[in-house]
Amino acid sequence: MESLSTPPPTGARDVRPVLEAHGIRKQFPGVLALDGVALRLFPGEVHALMGENGAGKSTLIKVLTGVHPADGGTLVVDGRPHTFKDPLQAQRAGISTVYQEVNLCPNLSVAENILIGREPRRFGLVHWSATRRRAAGLLTELDLGLDVTSLLGSHSLAVQQLVAIVRAVDVSAKVLVLDEPTSSLDREEVAQLFALVRRLRDRGVAILFVTHFLDQVFDLCDRVTVLRNGRLEGEYPIGELTPVTLVQRMIGGELATLDQLSDRGPAEGTGRAAGRPFLQARQLTRTGSIEPYDLDVHAGEVLGLAGLLGSGRTEAARLLFGADSADAGEVSIEGEKVLLRSPRHAIARGIAFCSENRKSEGLVGELTVRENIVLALQAARGWTRPLPRARQDEVAGQWIQALDIRPADPEAQVRHLSGGNQQKVLLARWLLTAPRLLILDEPTRGIDIGAKAEIQRLVARLAGDGTAVVFISAELEEVLRLSHRIAVLRDHRMVATLTNDGTVTPDRLLTTIATGTDS
Known part of the structure; x- marks a missing residue:
């Protein structure tokens, strides 16, 4: 484990840290979330906190801000030891937080x-x-x-984030914690947020920036602390790292899984099928939500949906799952017209949907990992035919192992898992139903790069096995990497469908999104 031996920010050699954490330890039932973690924040710098899901970032933030008391270690603010019993005490000491939501x-x-x-x-x-x-x-x-x-x-949402930051710094904040503030913002909104962060930095505020976007770390931050498996991996000036070396420190090994993804073409080897589509949508629409659109999805194909936030990507997908009711249009599955009046009808037709809102529309936080995994299978069987406990244990164990869900405890409450592992639980639930069409809405948002690579590999493997996949992501490079074809949406309209044959570049995709035409 690296020691905190790197110097303070340039031009601030005699400035002591405004916040220091030493030997922070936090344990939950069956999980050692933090094991001797250290952190220091200097005034007038933006400091990134990086690590895989499950590395301990969220827990450390909650200890720093008084949400969770530490089980061990010391916390020093302005040279004085502190023990925070609640967020109000942390705020009075000058630590404010703006969360993703x-x-x-x-x-x-x-x-x-x-x-x-x-x-x-x-x-x-x-x-x-x-x-x-x-x-x-x-x-x-x-x-x-x-x-x-x-x-x-x-x-x-971007303006609301700015207002939240203004409120946070108005309470005499010495330390501002920004927890995934850009996950739902477009590029212009991110630039506006970063301009405000830099102004606050120049006023002497110490800013802890938590994100999974590597480019944003190198664009904005002065220094980075990396956590791995609940421990401190190291603290580094950002100028001493490259994206590759930073990822290596985060995942603690070679980048084989990422290299496999980045070196190949879109969804290579997936055996995309030709002929009649598995699903066809014709002039499907919902007033005020999405204008009439046509869509074909083939077995063994990854179809990407690309567009800015609010473009209608999610709205289009929800109609395919019966989560919203269409006002007009029709859907055919294998040439047969069907009515998808509810998600239950869609599930019966072999369609599964992983919502972007995994907490509010996906997982049940109070239930265990096992109970969440078997939820869709139990619903398909009907509640009068309960799934035997032995069968529940069997399938939960299989999927925990197959997706490397951590901790590997089927009786752990799912709300205690990291975001990436929660996403894996949600995927396990739907994969257990053996779907013929899997709709994934932002499956990698807010998760670390290692978990992201695992999910991307899983998507390619599913398509290779003949599953039709609709893949929605705000990251255009991710859509390009995985998709055979890309449907582009703009202002609640589907404006183009591009065949990802090597001629589609991020710039071409951005131009199509911005202009509504593929010219």
Whole structure:
């Protein structure tokens, strides 16, 4: 394990860390999540926290911010030891967090969200004009032009992220933790967010940036701490690393799995079938959701859906699974017209759907890994025919081993697993039903590069075995790597279908998305 021997940021040799963690240990039932982890954050720098899912990043953040008490180790802020019993104590010490899922009130104004609980008062009542002036002043300081009287919910997710950050730094934050802030943003929105982060850095705030996007780490960060299997792998100035060496430190081995993916063509060797499609959609539409579209999906084919967030990718996929009801159009499976009135009808036809919202629409956090895996199979059998416990144990064990789900404990509550391992549990649930068409909506979002490579390999293998796959991802390189054909969506319309024959480049795909034409 590396020691924290790298120097502080250039130009700050005499500056002590604003936050230091030493020997942090945290254990949950059956899981040692953190084992002697160290971290230091200097004022005026952006510090990346990297590692595979299950490496301990989320647990470390929760220890730093008072969500979980540490079982061992010390935490020092501004040279003073601290023990946080709750997030409020961490906030009072100057540590604020903005999570991937914005925790604000969309029905309140921008000003109210920035100053909620801290509004200026007069005669015991909220002084609304002073509240608005204070909020407007904060936004002006950070070069953000927003109408503070507008409802937060009327703004994009990117703007809501910015408002959450402004609120966080207004509580005298010395340390700002950004947990996957860009996972749902497009490139322009990421650039806007990064501009704000750099302004905060220049004001002396220490920023801990947690992400799975390697390019963003090299674009934004000054230094990186890498965790692996709950332990500190090392701390490095970003200039001493390349993307390859950073990934090597994260996964602790050779990049064979990634090399296998990156060196080959799209879904190579998958045995894509010709002839009649397994599924055909004709003029399928839902008012206000997706305009009429045609789509063919063949057995043994990976069909990518590409487009910006809000382009209609998910909406198109949900109609194929019966999760939403179509207003018009028709679906045929192997030439036979079918009505997909509900997910149950789709499952009966051999269609499975892994939602992008794995927590709200996929997994049941209070259930065990075993119970989550067998859920779809049990639903297909009907609740009057319960699956025998011995059979549950058998299939759960098989899929835990096949997908390398960690920890390999079928009785662990799924909510305690990392994001990547939760995604594997969701995949195991649907693969257990032996689907003929598998719809994957952002299956690699918010997971580490090692788990991402495993899922990409699984997709290629499934297609090779004859499964039809619809693959949705915001990462265009990932869509290009895996897909035989790519359907492009823009403004809730399917505008083009490209054959991935080697002539489709990221630039061509971006141009099609931006213009709505393949010219």
